[in-house]
Amino acid sequence: MGVTKRFIFTDSINEIANIAKVFAHPARVAILKHISEQEGCICNDLVHEIGLSQATISQHLSVIGDAGLLKGRFEGKKKCYCINLERFEEFQTLLNSFFIKTTANCC
């Protein structure tokens, strides 16, 4: 098979998985790190900075964007990206609410 059976899980669980998928690739983590350090940045810089092709970077950016983790706007021909902090914090809150329930452990 090979198809993830999303339909057997709750919405919150699927949402955590979807956002986590963004962080599940080092290129995307590197992109987010770079953007967060710049307060806004340009895609072409990323190509130079990260060391992947322009097409690949653009794809990763759209994955990050689809998950709601970016804000962006065009400034002339260049596109300015920044991190959607609210969304990022939403992800952290979700993670916390799921896994920080038990303080005691059995092992």
Add this chain to the structure above:
Amino acid sequence: MGVTKRFIFTDSINEIANIAKVFAHPARVAILKHISEQEGCICNDLVHEIGLSQATISQHLSVIGDAGLLKGRFEGKKKCYCINLERFEEFQTLLNSFFIKTTANCC
């Protein structure tokens, strides 16, 4: 191609990606949620609870375990799993240290 070029990224970035990969599949999120709610649990319960085959659950458990997010021990023939909270918090700290640097945003 299709190969993730891990070698062009730093260790911290790759580590974030590796741990995030655990959370990037709803079955694994559901497994972690279930375990965290039980303070220890049994794999066979998971098969019944999650709705995937025993082989699949077992595979997911080993992915979670390889990332260091589980502690487990055998209790007779059954295996008792619990969450490695230290490791989970390590992940959260890593995420924070990378992306909560800029409070101001450009967009």
Add this chain to the structure above:
DNA sequence: TCGTAATATTGCAATATTACGATAAATTGT
């Protein structure tokens, strides 16, 4: 030791992801 229960591993088919060259689309300056 033998049978049973629980978990792990293997092998495979189906699908998803990653990466990049080529090309298209958008925008600015001339």
Add this chain to the structure above:
DNA sequence: ACAATTTATCGTAATATTGCAATATTACGA
């Protein structure tokens, strides 16, 4: 309008992931 620059999209090859049946392994009790 045209060329130059920047980003997006398409096509496709390579690799990774997902899921399960079948089988193996491990541990216990009779």
